[in-house]
Amino acid sequence: MKRTIRSTALTVGALISSLGLPAGTAHADTATPRIDLRVLVVSDGDPSTDAIAAELDAAGTPYTEVDLQQAGRPVIDAGFLADTVNGTPRAKFQAVVLPNDNPFAADSPEMAALAAYEQTYTIPQVDAYTYARPEAGLQNPAGGGYSGSVDGVQAQVTAAGKAGPFDYLDGSVPFEDNSPDVVESYAYLSTPAAGADFTPYVDAPIPGQSTRGSLVGEYRHDGRRELVVTFVYNQYQQQFRLLARGIVEWMTGGVHLGASRNYFAVHVDDVFLGDDRWDTTLNCTPGDIDCPQGAGVENPIRMTPADVDYATAWESRQNFTFDFAFNGAGSVDQREGNNGVDVLADKLIADRDKFRWINHTYTHPFLGCAQDTTVVPWKCATNADGSTQWVSGTTISDEIATNRAWGQAAGLPLENGELITGEHSGLRLLPQQPEDNPNLAPALAANGVTWLGSDNSREPGQRQVGPATTVPRYPMNVFYNAGKAAEQVDEYNWIYTSRAQGGSGVCEDHADTSSCLSAPLDTSTGYTDYIVPLETRIDLGHVLSNDPKPHFMHQSNLAEERIGYPVLDGVLNGYNALFADNTPVVNLRMQDIGTELQRRAAWKAALAAGQVTAYRVGDTVTVQAPAGVAVTATMPTGTTYGGSGFGDAYAGEVSGWTASAGTPLTLTLASSTPSLSATVDVGGKAAATRTTPRTRVPAGVSEQVPYTPDD
Known part of the structure; x- marks a missing residue:
């Protein structure tokens, strides 16, 4: 076009x-x-x-x-x-x-x-x-x-x-x-x-x-x-x-309402568990409900102490902190089957302060409806009267509380208000479960959960679930059931190629599916040559879009061939090659991301309702917003508010949020800030x-x- x-x-x-x-004439009757x-x-x-x-x-x-x-x-x-x-x-x-x-x-x-x-x-x-x-x-x-x-x-x-x-x-x-x-x-x-x-x-x-x-x-x-x-x-x-x-x-x-930063956070799910492995012959994952019962060998993928050392060294090199979403039962089971020994848990607990930790439930169960797996795809089981069978509130609460207690006993530095359920379960899941498990919200309230992870590919917006606000997370196209590049490529080929090419045909059935392939990738080179550059570009695009939502992968991606790191390095190394030192990646934990998204929603609603007034006269900026709506602004370095410096330094300026009581806020610009027109004729002359x-x-x-x- x-x-x-x-x-x-x-x-x-x-x-x-x-x-x-x-031109250049000033009238005697002028004003700033x-x-x-x-x-x-x-x-x-x-x-x-x-x-x-x-x-x-x-x-x-x-x-x-x-x-x-x-x-x-x-x-x-x-x-x-x-x-x-x-x-x-x-x-x-x-x-x-x-x-x-x-x-x-x-x-x-x-x-x-x-x-x-x-x-x-x-x-x-x-x-x-x-x-x-x-x-x-x-x-x-x-x-x-x-x-x-x-x-x-x-x-x-x-x-x-x-x-x-x-x-x-x-x-x-x-x-x-x-x-x-x-x-x-x-x-x-x-x-x-x-x-x-x-x-x-x-x-x-x-x-x-x-x-x-x-x-x-x-x-x-x-x-x-x-x-x-x-x-x-x-x-x-x-x-x-x-x-x-x-x-x-x-x-x-450099004087405006609003602010923009470049964010990147990575949640690593299933820590302490072993993730099931993709079967390249069955084209499914033994142990998952979409795989024939009893078929194949599960052969789970689990990190080792050497993988932990690699993770901490990588964090130090990239000046970055992982968020580990953990399931304590994974360690308990490991010790029970190995005479009380779990070298991975010992290493992670010893290095616990090098990571942030999020409650991911104790055993990682599905917390939505009871699943009827006698049909493919599965459906929600029903009671005799036709109503949906739901996982009980007691089960949900026990999963949250038991994992929290296990983590506290291990000395993990937790924020008790954060929770990610296994597979984001309990939340609505189309097409099988079009509504939340009604037992979820009361269980969250009983356990003081205020931030709940959700899947951005299903629900890109925040919403309330009882006392909790969701934090949408971007799923990375590095699969949970792959510890090796060849496994990742084989599954990628299965999902994104046509049935005639041996694939699932999902692209034929859903034309809007992204990442579809015209031909299968080479399992020996496809990961490095195709998947990594594509996923890097997508994730870096999120980083450059003032989008604080976290990304998530799984502990399996930090194990064996450590296939998650090429994507993470692609994002961070690519970023660092483009931006000056005054514009670092902002790496927030989950509750801070949730707060940022929540503040933005309130601010944008106030803007849309015409409830925000802001203007500059000389070196003074005045902003008024409704009480309880935090004000966001970007100003030149040296700007003050209430006699103190305003905001935090970022990208050569200062920006941030300031609480509003509904009364005007006054910011004073630094004397070095370029001035606008000093005086303007007030005689009411019409424009040309x-x-x-x-x-x-x-x-x-x-x-x-x-x-x-x-x-």
């Missing part, structure tokens, strides 16, 4: 003349303006503008979207953009995002109004994706630049970018190349136009030349500032995810409505909508 970019040239000097004001902390996003359905809106959404940064394709949309004029509040001039938006440098029709009074507004209040404009041309501060690519695919290109943050909005990056900005059949990244590479005040922030080599062309840069002209982006992207692509923070910080001057000329993109030049990878 292609669409042609439309654009219009107009100088602000002409706009100011149409206002009746000489109020700038509302809200972004105006003008969209025409393009993926790049939508990507920026998604970034603002994820961070909790308020914005107003005007869809140019929507009938009855508001008209962007002087009254829409600015007014006065108690005699103080108010700019209603701190930044403007446009699909390109001018998406309006020829002779548009709306573009004239925007340009005059930006000049008057020193409001920056982001051109989400525009053609390189003199009106955007760049030479036309036809005159020595390049237009076309940049798949696989290694772009670079320039010195100006590192000293400016992209200081959180190490320098490299790799462009994805995930499919050889699709142009995923289309760009215009060009150098600044003659005489233009243009500073490239991100550039790349121009093919066939010794020069580099801008991909992201700042164009200053006529009292305005534009961030000119000349490559197309969507919200999932890595190149955008790397640059999204800098785009927002540039447009807001001058007609504007229109310039089209050269004939035959078009953009391509990028490929969206599986997530």
